[in-house]
Every structure is written in structure tokens, then in C-alpha cells.
Amino acid sequence: MTAARTSHGGESAAAVRAAGGSSAEGECEGPDSRSAMDFGGIRREFGLPGEFPTDALMEAQQAVAAPLSSAERTDATDLPLVTVDPAGAKDLDQAVLLRRRGRRGFRVHYAIADTAAFVSPGGALDRETFRRGQTLYLPDGNIPLHPPVLSEGAASLLPEQVRPAVLWTVDLDPHGSPVRVDVRRAVVRSVAALDYRGLLRSFEAGTPHPAVEPLPEVGLLRREQMVHRGAIELGLPEQRVEFSDSSGWRLGLRPRMWLEAFNAEISLLTGMCAAEIMIAAGVGVLRTVPEPDEEAVRGLRRSAERLGVYWPPEQSPADFLAGLEPLRPESLAMHVAGTRLLRGAGYTAFQWGKPSEVGHAGIGAAYAHVTAPLRRLVDRLCTEVCLAVVAGRAVPEWVREGIVDIPSAMGNSDRLASRVERACIAQVQAWELADRVGEVFTATVLRTDGEAGAGEVFVREPPVIARCRGAELVAGQRIPVRLVEADVTRREVLFESADRPSD
Numbered sequence: 001m002t003a004a005r006t007s008h009g010g011e012s013a014a015a016v017r018a019a020g021g022s023s024a025e026g027e028c029e030g031p032d033s034r035s036a037m038d039f040g041g042i043r044r045e046f047g048l049p050g051e052f053p054t055d056a057l058m059e060a061q062q063a064v065a066a067p068l069s070s071a072e073r074t075d076a077t078d079l080p081l082v083t084v085d086p087a088g089a090k091d092l093d094q095a096v097l098l099r100r101r102g103r104r105g106f107r108v109h110y111a112i113a114d115t116a117a118f119v120s121p122g123g124a125l126d127r128e129t130f131r132r133g134q135t136l137y138l139p140d141g142n143i144p145l146h147p148p149v150l151s152e153g154a155a156s157l158l159p160e161q162v163r164p165a166v167l168w169t170v171d172l173d174p175h176g177s178p179v180r181v182d183v184r185r186a187v188v189r190s191v192a193a194l195d196y197r198g199l200l201r202s203f204e205a206g207t208p209h210p211a212v213e214p215l216p217e218v219g220l221l222r223r224e225q226m227v228h229r230g231a232i233e234l235g236l237p238e239q240r241v242e243f244s245d246s247s248g249w250r251l252g253l254r255p256r257m258w259l260e261a262f263n264a265e266i267s268l269l270t271g272m273c274a275a276e277i278m279i280a281a282g283v284g285v286l287r288t289v290p291e292p293d294e295e296a297v298r299g300l301r302r303s304a305e306r307l308g309v310y311w312p313p314e315q316s317p318a319d320f321l322a323g324l325e326p327l328r329p330e331s332l333a334m335h336v337a338g339t340r341l342l343r344g345a346g347y348t349a350f351q352w353g354k355p356s357e358v359g360h361a362g363i364g365a366a367y368a369h370v371t372a373p374l375r376r377l378v379d380r381l382c383t384e385v386c387l388a389v390v391a392g393r394a395v396p397e398w399v400r401e402g403i404v405d406i407p408s409a410m411g412n413s414d415r416l417a418s419r420v421e422r423a424c425i426a427q428v429q430a431w432e433l434a435d436r437v438g439e440v441f442t443a444t445v446l447r448t449d450g451e452a453g454a455g456e457v458f459v460r461e462p463p464v465i466a467r468c469r470g471a472e473l474v475a476g477q478r479i480p481v482r483l484v485e486a487d488v489t490r491r492e493v494l495f496e497s498a499d500r501p502s503d
Helices: 040-045 054-065 124-132 148-154 196-204 215-229 258-281 294-307 317-322 329-342 377-391 397-433
Strands: 082-085 094-100 106-113 136-138 141-143 162-172 178-189 192-195 238-244 248-254 284-288 346-350 440-448 454-459 464-469 478-487 492-497
Touching: 040 397, 054 124, 054 148, 082 196, 094 258, 106 215, 106 258, 124 377, 124 397, 136 397, 162 258, 178 258, 178 377, 192 196, 196 258, 215 258, 215 317, 238 397, 248 397, 258 284, 258 377, 284 377, 284 397, 294 317, 294 329, 317 329, 329 440, 346 397, 377 397, 397 464, 397 478, 397 492, 440 464, 454 478
Parallel strands: 082 192, 464 492
Antiparallel strands: 082 094, 094 106, 106 162, 136 141, 162 178, 238 248, 284 346, 440 454, 440 478, 454 464, 478 492
16 A cells, blocks of 8 residues: 555555555645644655756756657657646656557557657756655655756646657557557657546546547557466555545545556556567666575465455466455555565666566566656656667667666665655654544554564554554454554554553
């Protein structure tokens, strides 16, 4: 469960906070001026970046002022592309258009913001993006990878604005498999900025925007292929930080909408196509997660046995997890236990041939980040590799040089984003429960650990994950727990089994 803006791609958005998951593509906004509680302490504790250096800002402003070169750019402004994002988003990386090809399948047009049109290799802004790695999202505002004049302005695919973009065109067969892939620089113009809730209502009313009308069909086909590939997806609800005028910062919980999952499939499709292009060329950066080892799978099977969840011997972990009923307590505990299958995530850079490790267990295929360049550094370099390879050109030397540093830069920023996200959720949990010490809640035991009489529980209202002490905690059980600590300074919350006498 994460407090994050809905993911447009990459790994599954719903990762359990306690397992160290993060979705670094998100934001829940709330004006900190209306609340006495803010996240300044977290910003200071982690030394998060503030304003951009003057020379980096000057480069960004100069890039915005320079006329857009049309050289080597296809004019695709006639394509009625649309963006699909959370309401209020301004850093719009992707615009999509889906069309049917009769009985031959579908055509996916996917325009991605072209940050390389604004960032000079080796310049001050380039160096600053390597330092930051990715946009960090806190509940009271983000810390962008690029100056807002780019990320929310000239580089963002805002509606009715001509923008430089990298246009992916992928033809799918009737089963949803890619049969032709093209990528090139273009100029595009989004015709509408759609938000998830509004688009969902339009589908329910039978009046979706024509640009995404085939999305349920394409998304379902791609989701079916995901299961066939053996992708291990953890179907967990999303823990969010929200702001209320009446009560300030609060935690919320909601499952991922089918529309979000289907929209993410377009980004995943593009990332898989990009990975294949780079693997064939022997140069690039992959997002990798190793396949779970036998011991991890055996451990998950032992968890299923302890929880009384039947797992047929011949069924794969992917099929088993996909078939669990999401609202059952034991299913929640099983998905938490399933995080052990997705350990070792990293970035694999390669220059002179196919690397030994190419797969992403959470996707069931080779995968690369190329669809969020406004918010993630690695996407800009991977995109440049794909453009060069498809055009039959040599990969630029600045890209080859940058690839070497990508695993370190992205690994560091991923870890920081995860720590910041966990700290924000822990802070809100403590704020929300500070005046409820002594109350009894109903909780689901998520896991136990080696420490005698200790584990972790999930309380649904408010949606809190925290440590719990008590004898004989059993994962998957629903038990009464008493809140014994909610320290807003240390951001710590502790429950105990309500069967245990209070101190």
C-alpha cells in the first residue's frame, strides 16, 4: 500500500509500504498553508533538494525560449491524442490514441514528452537531473526532477499545445501481441487532458472519449498476456495521504481501478518494446527483478498452508496470487508474503551485448523505463538509445557515457523515494492516531517476525500498517488490537493484542 499518485507504468503501483515498495510516479496534493502540520521535518531530515541551481534554471529558461527545431520531426499534430492522469496533474508525460485495425488488431499511438529537446548533455541541468534521479512526491508538494517551467510547462503534453514528443507506434495483433514497432521524434498536440474518475464515469455512461474507446479491449488482452507470461503482481489496495479542510492530513485506502490497470498496460507494452530494441542492439538500461528462487516459492507455499489457503501443486505463483479474493484477510496476508518473490530490483546497464540478467519478474518479460521522462532520469537515456537504434544511427556518445552512471543514480533515488514515502505515511499515521491511544481496533495480522510475540498488522479504519506485540500472532488472522503508542515526533505507532492486559 503506497501513498502515491497512480502509476502510469513500470512495476505494479500497489506495493506494501512495510515491504519497502514505492511508486515514485505520484502526488497527493494538499495546501500546507491550511494545516499546522506539514512535512518540512521530513524534507530536512532527508536533505531533500530545494530550488534548482541558478545555472540549471537559466538553461531551462533558455531552452524554453529557443524555437523548436522541426528537423527530423514528424508532424503528428493531426493525431487526436489525449492524456490520462489524476485530476490536477500538470507534469503530463504521455498522450495516447488507440485505433482498431479491423480484424488485424489495434494500433497504439503513444507520445512521450521529449525532455532531450530541452536538456543539453553535460550541461548544468543535465548534471542536476543526475543528482536528483527522479521527482519526489510528498503530500504537500513535489520535488521535481526538472524545473516546473519544463515539467509543468514547455515539456509537458498539456492540452491544445504543440509539443516536441517521442512518438511510439505499436501495431497489435488480435491477441494483443506487438507485430510492428516504430519510434521517432515528432511534434504532437493533445486534444484533451482526461482524469481517471471522469474517464471512468464516461465509460460507465457509454460515452468514452474516442481516443481511448478501445482501451478496455486492449487492456484486457494485455492483462491476459501478463498472466500467461507468469508476471507476479501483488493485488494490494493503495494507501493514500489525503487532505481535508475539516481534519487536515488523513490516510485513505482505495483499490486500483480497472481503468488505471488497463492504462498502465499501454506504458508496460511500450517499456517491453523498448527493452527488446535495446537487447537486440546490445546497449541500454533495463529495469530488472530476478525470478524468485525455489526457497522463496517454498516459503510462500508454507505461508499458504499456515493461512489455510489452498494452492494447487501445479499452479504457478503468478496464477495463484492472481486468483486470490482481494478482500479476504488471508488474501491480504498472502500478498504481503508475496513480496518475498520480488526482491532484488535494480537497473542493469549494458553496452556491448545482451546482459546475463534481462527479466522483470513482476512483468514476466524484459522491461525498460521510457514513458515517464519528466519524472525519471533513466527514461531520457533509454529513449535516446531506442531512437538511434530504430533509425539505424550510432547511439550518441553522451548516452553511452551516461548509461554507466544510471544504475547508481536511479538506485539511490529509488531508495530515497521509498524512505521518504514511508516516512510521510508514518507521520500521518501518528498524527491521526495521536489522540486515540487506548482505543481498540480490529486488525488483520500481515506478518510475524523472529521477535517473540511481535508482528505487523493492518487496521482498515483509519488504514494503518504498524507494529503489534502480542502472544501467538498468526498471519491472516483478524484480531482486536489496542493502540498503545502514537508518537508524532518519532513517527512511530504501536499496537498490542487486546487479549493482552494493558500496562
